[in-house]
Amino acid sequence: MRGTTALSALAVALALPLQAAAWYLPGSAPHSYKQGDQVPFSVNALQAKAFTSQIKGVLKYDYYDPRFQFCTPDGGPEAQSENLGSVLFGDRIYSSPVQGVMLKDEVCKQMCRITITPENAAFINDRIREEYAVNWMVDGLPVAESRREIKTHEEFLSLGFALGSLQDEHFQPYDPPALHNHYDIYIDYHKRGPDEYRVVGARIYPLSKDSLAGVAAGQPADCKAANPLQLSDATSTGVAYTYSIRWRESSTPWATRWDAYLKVFDPRIHWLALINSIVIVSFLCMMVAIVVARSISRDIHRYNAIDMNEDVQEDFGWKLVHGEVFRPPGRPMLLSIFIGSGSQLVAMAAVTLVFALLGFLSPSNRGSLATVMIVTWTLFGSIAGFVSSKVYASLGGEYWKQNIVLTAMLFPSLVFSLVLLLNFFLIFSGSSGAVPFGTLLALVALWFLINVPLTAVGAMLGIRSGGFTHPVKPNSIPRQIPYQHTWYLRPLPSALIAGILIFASAFLEILFILNSMFGTKIYYAFGFLALAFIITAVTSATVTILFTYFHLCSEDYRWHWRAFVTGGSGAIWFFVYGLFFWATRLELPGLANKVLFLGYLSILSLLFFTLFGAIGFLATYAALRRIYSAIRVD
Incomplete structure (x- = not known):
């Protein structure tokens, strides 16, 4: 599993900090290709992007959602293994019908021909209006669109590319929107040695072309068609998905290929x-x-x-x-639980930032950030138990067994309940961002099998060490508190x-x-x-x-x-x-x-x-x- 690989990579990085400084992900090995080798493409879930001014959705859709009617590879799409953090972030990675061959240019290669029904056309047009982006990857590197920052006019690589266009090159609106069905792909490679090449960049220029207009059955699609492809909500529309691939040599080494994305x-x-x-x-x-x-x-x-x-x-x-x-406050049990849980979050955030600063959590390893956060939070259950029990003892608490149980259960239950509620909305909305049942079981297993015992161990250590000593003893009779006339107090x-x-x-x-x-x-x-x-x-x-x-x-x-x-x-x-x-x-x-x-x-x-x-x-x-x-x- 990729999660295990990530954890082992972190251990290697701690032991070898000098070597790790040269890599975004310590322990990962670059893939070298020979001329004529197959270069794998893969696809990920569609997500709404702010291509113009405003973001128009937070739902994600599976690439092979039947309503999109995208082309599928021969034999059907194959799911690729993902780590825990990648699944939680909504990644759903599958094999792609796009076939790349190292150093072999392709021109107007057809993936498939389909007929989009009016119902699916309405769904696709709505997603285009919401500016959804299609996410492809080649050799694990995102296929990106080149865009410019609105304010600074700096060029940057935008992850994913637009599903369709809302206006033409003269900024005249399309009605209905135009579907991108032809893709010009430029793949940068770095030559390492004789017949040894590595993928270091991938850019795409999606286009909308009515490539089947005037083309007889059995004839190839016309990739030079000038008219855009617009899907009708009233009748079925024939669509040909095509792509062209061009290879370009680059001086960028494999170790720094993510720099263009991480600007x-x-x-x-x-x-x-x-x-x-x-x-x-x-x-x-x-x-x-x-x-x-x-x-x-x-x-x-x-x-x-x-x-x-x-x-x-x-x-x-x-x-x-x-x-x-x-003097002990009201509800000392609840206060100590939240302080213990907050201390656990502080430790988790601090360690995660240290790993991120050392370069271990690059997006080149999808989901590594979320995975490290979950693992460190689980392992720092002992901190929550220790701090909670020590503060509770300092506040005069006596029900230490309840404190241990509630520290291990209350705050995680609150967060998990919110996540579960949102997951139901994702499921009912047909979003690919819904967390699978198996992943939820894995989170529960981490919680009960690792975090809960560590919390109990930390709490016992806190109880044995006793509470904090107070320099002044509370009076036997509480003092009356005067009315606060100062409004800001x-x-x-x-x-x-x-x-x-x-x-x-x-x-x-x-x-x-x-x-x-x-x-x-x-x-x-x-x-x-x-x-x-x-x-x-x-x-x-x-x-x-x-x-x-x-x-x-x-x-x-x-x-x-x-x-x-x-x-x-x-x-x-x-x-x-x-x-x-x-x-x-x-x-x-x-x-x-x-x-x-x-x-x-x-x-x-x-x-x-x-x-x-x-x-x-x-x-x-x-x-x-x-x-x-x-x-x-x-």
């Missing part, structure tokens, strides 16, 4: 965004430093001086609630203010990721993403500490849940921006598309909230333990 557009935008985020973080860190180094240090000095005087004076400020600050306003600062630090990378998920470009700026992740984590920690200090100064000691919510409050603006992205960049016809997008957005927002919420809570917890250990309490 980062206008890196200045990334740098400006990162600089902006760094300025925000620096400002926040400076504020926290001022608060800690000046305000808190001055307060500690004043409090300790008062304690040394014979005259008894009343406490004030944040010391006034020293007997309440470590109330729960909702403080979360919104903190959240917009956290979201702003990651805004641009979120935009690029959403465009990559639904657009025509591959996101591969993992260096920028790693920096953005670090900046967002620091922002979440500093903002949460700052707002907690303000709450304590106003004599509100209910900081536990507020710290978690404040740290994860960027998810609120993440979700809001997702809705704005929908309004400005998406056209989602039908209920299924709308539900799927909202479902994907909800899952991403939940992960964002839990991950950064855990960072905010743990940073605040550590800061408060440090602050209150510095004061003298009678």
